[in-house]
Amino acid sequence: MTTLWQASQQLLAGQISPETPTQHALSAIAAESGEGKRVFTKVYTAAARQQAEQAGARWQQQQPRSAIDGLPISIKDLFDVAGEVTTAGSRLLSNTSPATANASMVDRLQQAGAVIVGKTNMSEFAFTGLGVNPHYGTPANPWQRAQQRIPGGSSSGAAVAVSDGMCLAAVGTDTGGSVRIPAALCGLTGFKPSASRIDQRGTLPLAASLDSIGVIA
Incomplete structure (x- = not known):
């Protein structure tokens, strides 16, 4: 499997088309025999393709926004996206008002040119380290599937999305292990920075004193 860093280096060297990683990610998400239906609560197929094409044009002009411009990233289903309801893995929030603005983290990814392929499933309200979800299904660990x-x-869907090539990295949250636990169980790397390191505006909280936005890759 190509890592986020490897894909970035391949783009820099002109070895792959900027659209290719996103095409592979969307194909993995849509595969009938895969975990896509349990991993993602929302998939941005059309928008992702458009963003990848725009990134391709920037790379051709040698004006990428960042090292991850055009690379497919997923976001956990507790980050606000303007115009959408943030459900946090629960049916209880499905009828609440849509977000009026993106989470700060979503804006930062877009400013960097990352292609957000979708929102990943999670434990309901982030209340358990098991990754079980009775509403949207439980993504299966890649080990002895x-x-x-x-x-x-x-951050269950986040980890399986990376392990199954549905994205090259996933953004989740970690209060007591919610990034590090699924990363460890799925053979990946999860990082929890200090709580104030990444702006949490637009992120549904669990415990404000301990919550941290982290990544899996």
Whole structure:
């Protein structure tokens, strides 16, 4: 599997088309035999393709926005996206008002040119480290998948999205292990920075004194 860093280096060297990683990610999400239906609560197929094409034009002009310009990234289903309801893995919030603005983290990804392919499933309200979700299904751990082992949580969909090539990195949240646990169970790397390192505006909280936005890759 190509890593985020490897894909970035390949883009820089002109070895791959900027559209290719997103095409591969969307194909993995849509695969009938895959975990896409349980991993994602929302997929931005058309927007992702458009963003990848725009990134391709920037790379051709040698004016990328950042090292991850055009690379597919997923976001956990507790980050606000303007015009959408933020459900946090729960049916209880499905009828609440849509967000009026993007989470700060979403804006920063877009400013960097990252292609946001979709919102990933999670433990309901991020309340468990198991990754189980009774509403949207539980993504299966890539290890011995036939046995449907738990992926770890609460950023369950984030980890399986990366392990299955549905994105090259995933942004989640970690209060007591919610990035690090699924990363460990799925054979990935999860990083929890200090709580104030990444702006949390537009992120549904669990425990404000401990919450941190982190990444899996």
